[in-house]
Amino acid sequence: MPAPAQWIRAHERLSHDIAKAAKKAGLPFRTITDLINTDKRYPELLPVLIDWLQNVEAKSGLTTPAELHDFREALYRSLTTIDAMGTEAVPLLFDSFYLQPPAPPIILATIGTALKYLAAPTDYPRMRQLAVDRTLGYGRAQIFEWLLRADPDDGLSVALSELDDPSVRPYILRSLRVIKHLPASLRPHIEPLLEDPDSEVRLQAKRTLAKVGK
Template structure:
């Protein structure tokens, strides 16, 4: 009579697929080793770092899927850093000049008003802009020149050769940008005086400067003399400064009433700015005529 061979015990259902379950010998009754589940195995730190790095890359690729990242322009980064260093050096020079001896960096309110934005430093930088900055790009030089002119205008200090340094900008070779000359002319309105009348007159009559002369005409009107009326009137023939020249005429005292017909010719000018200034100036000139006639009566 045949007897059935003893059957091998089946592994628990939860771990039948585990390759660590040993295949027992036929008829063996020895104690089976405990199955080590993956969750109970000690973690390898190196393997964890690899997995985390891979997961981070997958998340990044999923987030930026379909998006192309522009490459970083190292040239722009370098140029920006260089500009920052130059402006930091200028700020350091200004701060050093603003601190009087033995102040140890502690200034009172009166001292700050008296020494803020030291004009001598700004004039020195404007006169030696390439040497002080180290810039070789014309765009960077022009922007620094514009900033220096604006800073000089904000000082309101008419010494240390500020006006002379601004006037020199109109004679540089090669010529500087029109925007820089415009800022220099506006700064002259704040810093020029009667002592600079001759230089301002020459610049005001130079039509090659174009619209950059607008600030010069206004400055000459404020600090000029009665004989400058004809010089300003002559500039009406230049369309680039026509509106400014017409506006300047009504600010002279005594009022140049003999120029009424000259200004009236532009009441219908194609340029709206010219028409507006002509209308306002004509009104002032006629008002002066009426006032004179009333006084005579």
């Protein structure tokens, strides 16, 4: 099915702004897809991307929540770059978890992935708050790995408290393996999950148990 004309125009406007800034900086990029797919850095383009995320409704001309969420997702992906650390992109990503109406979990997961790479240690309280907010469903899945790396003791406490939520259970089990030496006290939490109805949970439980001390 062809994309609606309004959607096409919105991407043309964004591409125009990206290409203009890229040309000025001597960079080869022309579209948001170029940025998502490259392994090159583009710090000069971040002001354009941040401006678009801040003002997406006015700049894109899109009006339906579903279109706006889909359009923002590409911006989230393009901002998942090292040069966005410490910029205004980070608070915008936090705020994007709570747009109304809410984004679907798959898009929330994209935001979570971005924050997993961009959040600073000082963001720990906000990341923790996201991790325990069950209204976000599996959109918070990537947050657990960040917590466990940032503060293994508290992160482990948070992860175990959320392990009974099926929407994030396999992600938590996988994330636990970022801890080099998993304590034997985890066995009672993980062993019952070897019989979980979800095959992915069973797989992750088995792999994580292999890392748990005796």
